[in-house]
Amino acid sequence: MKKLLQSLFVLLFIALNAMAQERTITGTVTAKEDGLPIPGVTVRIKNSTEGSTTNSNGKYSLKTTASGSIQLDFSSIGFGTVTKLLPVGATTLNAVLESESGALDEVVVTGYGSGRRISSVVGSVTVVGAKTVENKPVANAFDALQGKVAGLQVFSSSGEPSTTASLRLHGVGSLGASNAPLFLLDGIQVDESTILNMNPNDIETVSVLKDASSTSIYGARAANGVLYVTTKRGKVGADATITVQGQYTVANPASDEFYRNFLNTAQLSQLQIEQGLRTPAATASLLAEFPNDTKWYDYYYKKDVPTYQTDLTISGGGGKTAYYISGSFFKGEGNRFRSGFDRYTMRSNLTTTLNQYIKIGMNLSAGTSNTQTNGLAGNDTNGPLALLAQPWFSPYDANGNEYYGTVIPGWGRYSPRYIADKTPFTRNRLSFNPSGFVEITPVKNVTIKSQAGIDGFIDRETSARLASDVRFPGAGTLSEYYSRRINKTLTNTIEYRFSLEKHNFSVLGGQEYVDGVTQEFGANTSRLPNDNLFILQNGDASNRGVSSSKSEYAFKSLFGRLEYNFDNKYFIDGSIREDKSSRFGANKQTATFWSVGGMWRAKKESFLEDVKWLTDLTVRASTGTSGNSAIGNYESLATAAGSPNYNGLPGVAQSAAGNPDLGWERQQKTSAGFKASFLDRIRLDVEFYYRETSQQLINVPQAYTTGYSLVRTNVGALQNKGVDITLDFDVYRNDKHGAFVTPYINANMNRNKITELFQGKNYYVNPGTGVLWAIGEPVSYVYPMWAGVNPANGLPQWYIPNSGDGSVQTRTDPTAVTSTFSAANLQQNTGIQRYAWLNGGFGVAAGYEGIYINADFTYSKGKYMINNDRYFFENPTTFSGFNQSVTVLDYWKTPGQTATFPNLTQQFTQFDSRLIEDASFIRLKNLQVGYNLPRSILEKTKAVKGVKVFFLARNLLTFTEYTGPDPEVDSNISLGAYPNTRQVGFGLQLTF
Known part of the structure; x- marks a missing residue:
């Protein structure tokens, strides 16, 4: 006891x-x-x-x-x-x-297989997180990437709410095929328009894959880089989180300087007197009848148009299942008449672990959108060129009532607004993007994964001229056009990871199949008698038309990747991929692409471990090949088309020559760079690259005696070389108060050079573009070179090119000028490069005790564009009687005068080098200021976890010397551009 x-x-x-x-x-x-x-x-x-x-x-x-x-x-x-x-x-x-891109070692998906810590990724990958993409007042998520990734050029070329961004990575990789990157959504290939039709707030990360080590695994489609978009998911073991958010903004053109730069009534009437178009007495009589000074820009563009967005998300996880469910509504009006875009989306992402061997997941995404666009574009005088209207005419009567449906007195035209209303164009899109996967781990460290997905949509486009249009009474027209696209992706991989003491290996093999089918049909009719009976069968039975088409393509691929590292210090990886595409000739369909890369985490070396000021140092290099197949589906085939070519009866005629030897456009890219961190506050990433494209997919001009003007051929070579630099640093950081100030800057400097053309040519002028391709030169502009106005006689002057060397060499000899204009005989290399040599962004993120501010600027230097608007608005002798820019007042009048324009007997503006303008710009792309209510207040509510209020603005400031509507247009020529919008507004986010 x-x-x-x-x-x-x-x-x-x-x-x-x-x-x-x-x-x-x-x-x-x-x-x-x-x-x-x-x-x-x-x-x-x-x-x-x-x-x-x-x-x-x-x-x-x-x-x-x-x-x-x-x-x-x-x-x-x-x-x-x-x-x-x-x-x-x-x-x-x-x-x-x-979180996100600020984290030094986040998990990223860069290719097939499981995600990896970014510190172990050999390739060059930049990750942009949800904080950058979400809460922007535009429909297109990629607009938020502008200026955020070194080497990735993102331009929004239009203020149309439904526009997609123009993206280009490390310069122009092809002179004939597309330069767009490959877009992947949760591993499934999609079109960029698919991103437009999804909610940007559903995006978790966008990984930009830039070098051969990260892109070659995608082979045939990765020549222009890869943008890998992952969507948000729930977390196992987390209670349900409900987020409700709404935001509202108003929009106006980002800059109205171009539109305000027109002659007023007094200026234009005086100019026309000087031109001899009207006597002073006749002018006085005209202005007595029409005593107006109309700013047509204010009539043509709406002010403070609204954009709304509302989101609801539920995420969490219980047991072995994680879920993310969202719904959203977006509605944005455009500043032009009949311009707008609305979108409804739903998404459900589910993942669950069935047992210790099997994990499955499914992403279900669908949406519907409605697009309305104004067809009065380009050089339509009822559209962008409506600003030619004389200011003494007014679309309103003396009582302020609009002349709607009646001719505007004196002008003799109907208002552009009325014409747009009577000629509507709408598109409805139903999009669906389901995907799913099964992941099996039969034995330790072995993962077998099968994934399948669809990128699909059904479009209905309707264009019409209403029967009520008084210009064509009872003669309504209607066209209906349907199209359906289904792109399928099926991927199977097996991955084995194992370690032998300090030796770590990962081996991956896979197979992928991609195919796409697009089917279209349409019908049209005319002489519809009534707006209320606007359906096809009510048109004239004798005047109807039908059309249909079908287009298909397929890819088959095998690929493999081997990764090795020693002690997580020395890394090497290699990949190989064989692609077969239906787009190429029977003997050229298959191609093999490869890459090899290495990385050294130098900071882990013993001689650097004790260097306190050096927080991290990683050196990397890679080289490899990839391909480009972004052309039409049947360009290798000699195709035929139906043609009423025999006594008006249906027949068949050959429509394309085809090219049975058409094969892959190839590209090799070599990169080397380093990533360093200093004092745990300063982060620097530098990468040099050399990119060479050969066997380009160019439409080569043919002798017209062949019956064909162009044939797609593998010819020519192009080089791009440059450097990416990214720098950000913590000026101030205090975790206790949630305080930080982190400025950043990034830049890409790129130079291109043509090294080979076709048919033995040293140069080639791309017809109708003003663009020159010349061996040994960058892509440049070719136009007659303006030499100024002769001060003695007021005649225009142009430089005479060198004889014998075509358009390649630039000659600006002041002793060799002519006053006789000839577009063909005077054209020469202007020495102005088509593509900007410097692009990037800078900004700052800061916060304190729940208050935060993010300001993001983007810039482009060396960007040039042909301002075709000036041809119409600086030509009073050619477009006599119409309104003009105020610049035309500086014309030659007296001997010895230095003037911008010649005397009134001459044409003021020709298609010459004056129209090529420096469109470099700096733009405050995004600004957001917000406040998160303190947790001490929210805890008292029990239910509310977070409250955030924020102010947001887009394109708030623009600095440029470009005189056209918008410098951001990504084109060689700008004509009637729909300018980007300046948006300001606010939002509210509640989390439960």
Whole structure:
């Protein structure tokens, strides 16, 4: 009995002592960017198995018997890992995690197989996170990437709400095929228009794959880089989080300087007197009848047009299943008449672990959008050239009533607004993008994955001239056009990861099949008698038309990748891919692409480990090949088309010559660079690249005696070389107050050079474009070179080109000029490059105690464009009687005068080098200022986890010397451009 009591006493003492030593650690984990709590964060005692996770409010509770000071690791996918020290005796420890692109070692998806820590990725990859993409007042998510990724040029060429962005990575890689990157949505190939028809707030990350090591695994489609978009997902073990958000903005053209630069009534009437078009007396009589000074721009463009967006998301996870569900509504009006875009989307992302061997997932996404565009574009005098209207005419009568449906007195025209209303164009799109995967782990470290997805849409386009149009009474026309596209992707991979002490290997093999089918049909009719009976069968039965078409393509691919690293210090990887495409000739359909890359994490070397000021240093290099197949589906075939070519009866005629030897456009890219971090505050990334394209897919001109003007052929070579530089640094950082100031700047400097053309040519002038291709030269503009106005006689002058060398060499000899204009005989290389040599962005992110500000500028230097608008608006002798720009007042009048334009007997403006303008610009692309309510206030509500209010603006400031409507247009020529919009507004986000 005594021994039993002694044993019980000892056990009780041990238990009481253990209870006395056990302590509970609590705290809250929040995001650095916005101060909101982060659910699902893993909290673990360093070098221990003891741990916990944060709940939906970002709180955790962890019991431990460890004594003394303790180190805790805080980690979560998409955030950097943070280690913090808990002092002796303390029981509370909070942490702030840095998310998305700010995290130094986030998990990224760069190709097939499982995600990898970015610090172990050999290739050049830039990751843009949700904070950059979301909460922008535009439909297209890629607009938010402008100026954020070194080497990626993003231009929005139109203020049309439904426009897609123009994207180009590391210059122009092809003179004949598309230069757009490959777009992947959760691993499935999609068209850029698919991104337009999804909610940007559903995007988790956009990974930009830039070098051969990261892109060659995609082979035939990756010559212009890869943009890999991943959508948001829930987290297993996290309570449901409900987010409701709304935002509202108003839009106006980003700059109205071009439109304000027209002659007023007094100026134009005086100019026309000087031209001899009207006597002073006749002018006085005219202005007495029409005493107006109309600013036609104010009539043609609407002011303060609204954009609305509302989002609802639910995410979380229970058991072994994670879910993310969202719905959104977007509606944006354009500043032009009948211009607008609205979109409804739904998304459901589900992943679940069935057992320890099988994981499955499914992404279901669908949406519908309605686009309305104004067909009065380009050089239509009822559209952009409506500004030629004389200011003394007015679209309103003396009582302010609009002349709508009646001729505007004196002008003799109907208002552009009326014409746009009577000639509507609409498009409805139903888009669907389902995808799913099955992932099996039959044995340790072996992963077998099958993934399939569809990128599909159904379009209905309607264009009409209403029967009520008084210009054509009872003669309504209607066209209906349907198209359906289904692109399918099926991918199977097997991946094996294993380690032998410090030697780490990853081997991946895979197969992929991609095909696309587009089917179209349409019908049209005329003489519709009534707007209320506007359907096809009500038109004239004798005047109807039908059309239909079908287009298909397919890719078959096999690929493999081997990765090796020693002690996570020395890395090497290689990939190989064989692609077969239906777009090429029977003997040229198959091509093989490869890459090899290496990386050295120099900071892990013993001689650098103790260098305190150097936080990180990684050196990388790669080389490899990829291909371009972005052409039509049947260009290798000699095709035929139906033709009423025999006594008006249906027949068949050959429509294309075809080219059975048509094959892959090939590209090799070599890159080398380094990434460094200093003092744990300064981060620098530098990468040099050399890109060579050969066997380009160019439409080569043919002798007209062949019956064909152009035939697609593999010819020519092009080089691009340049450097990407990215720098950001923490000027100030204080985790206790959530305070930070982090400016950034990035730049891409790129030069292109043509090294080979076709048919033995040293140069080629691309017809109708003003663009020159010349061996040994960059892509340049070719136009007659303006030499100024002769001050003695007021005659225009142009430089005479060198004889014998065509358009290649630039000659500006002041002793060799002529006043006789000839577009053909005077054209020469202007020496002005077609593509900008410098693009990038800069800005700052800052915050303090829940207040934050993000300002993002974008810039382009060396960007030039033909301002074709000036041909119409600076030509009073050619477009006599119409309104003009105020610049035409500077014309030659007296001998010895230095003037911009010649005397009134001459044509003021020709298609010459004067129209080529420097369209370099700096633009404040995005500005957002917000405030997150303190958690101390929200905790009292029990239900509300977060409240954020924010002000947002887009294209708030623009600095440029370009005189046209918008310098951002990505084209060699601008005519009647629909300018980008300046938007300002606010938003509210509630999280429950």
